Amino acid sequence: MGLFFSSLYPWTLALHVIAVIAWMAGLFYLPRLFVYHAEEVQKTPALDPLFQTMERRLLRAIMNPAMIAAWIFGLCLVFTPGLIDWSQIWPWTKAAAVLAMTWFHQWLGARRKDFAAGRNTVTGRRFRMMNELPTLLLIVIVVSVIVRPF
Numbered sequence: 516m517g518l519f520f521s522s523l524y525p526w527t528l529a530l531h532v533i534a535v536i537a538w539m540a541g542l543f544y545l546p547r548l549f550v551y552h553a554e555e556v557q558k559t560p561a562l563d564p565l566f567q568t569m570e571r572r573l574l575r576a577i578m579n580p581a582m583i584a585a586w587i588f589g590l591c592l593v594f595t596p597g598l599i600d601w602s603q604i605w606p607w608t609k610a611a612a613v614l615a616m617t618w619f620h621q622w623l624g625a626r627r628k629d630f631a632a633g634r635n636t637v638t639g640r641r642f643r644m645m646n647e648l649p650t651l652l653l654i655v656i657v658v659s660v661i662v663r664p665f
């Protein structure tokens with residue numbers, strides 16, 4: 516099994532990075548859409564269905580498949596022999612940040628359902644603040660996995 520994952524390593528890593536880029540693009544864009552959805556629809560209610568369609572398609576067509584692919588290829592890398600030394604700290608900081616990123620994805624999914632049901636209570640300002648979270652997590656993940664300072 517280990518030999519199998521080792522032989523696939525360059526492809527697994529490439530597919531992991533591609534999936535992560537697509538996932539991150541959605542994690543940055545969807546909260547931005549929510550900011551405008553929360554603020555602009557109060558002034559122009561006719562925009563509501565357009566925002567709902569954009570949010571649903573972004574989540575279903577791009578973000579959900581990209582997150583699943585990032586997890587599948589990331590776990591293949593975890594099972595590739597010799598890549599991770601669990602006695603170091605960086606795999607744990609990366610794992611914690613990835614779990615937080617996955618929680619953020621689920622949080623956005625729940626907010627999309629709220630918008631679709633017409634019961635959103637989160638303000639544009641709060642969405643702007645939440646928009647910083649994926650940036651912070653991205654920095655923790657990339658520094659953990661590439662600089663490996665710990």
Ligand code: HEM
Binds near residue numbers: 588598653
């Ligand atoms: C979804 C769950 C994830 C798992 C299980 C996972 C696991 C892994 C593993 C085991 C590696 C190989 C490390 C090595 O080359 O020694 C890796 C590489 C990498 N991961 Fe992830 N990862 C996940 C999500 C992410 C996310 C969300 C990001 C970025 C935001 C990310 C960015 C990277 C990068 C940039 C590399 C390449 C590092 C290099 O080759 O130098 N990963 N990942």
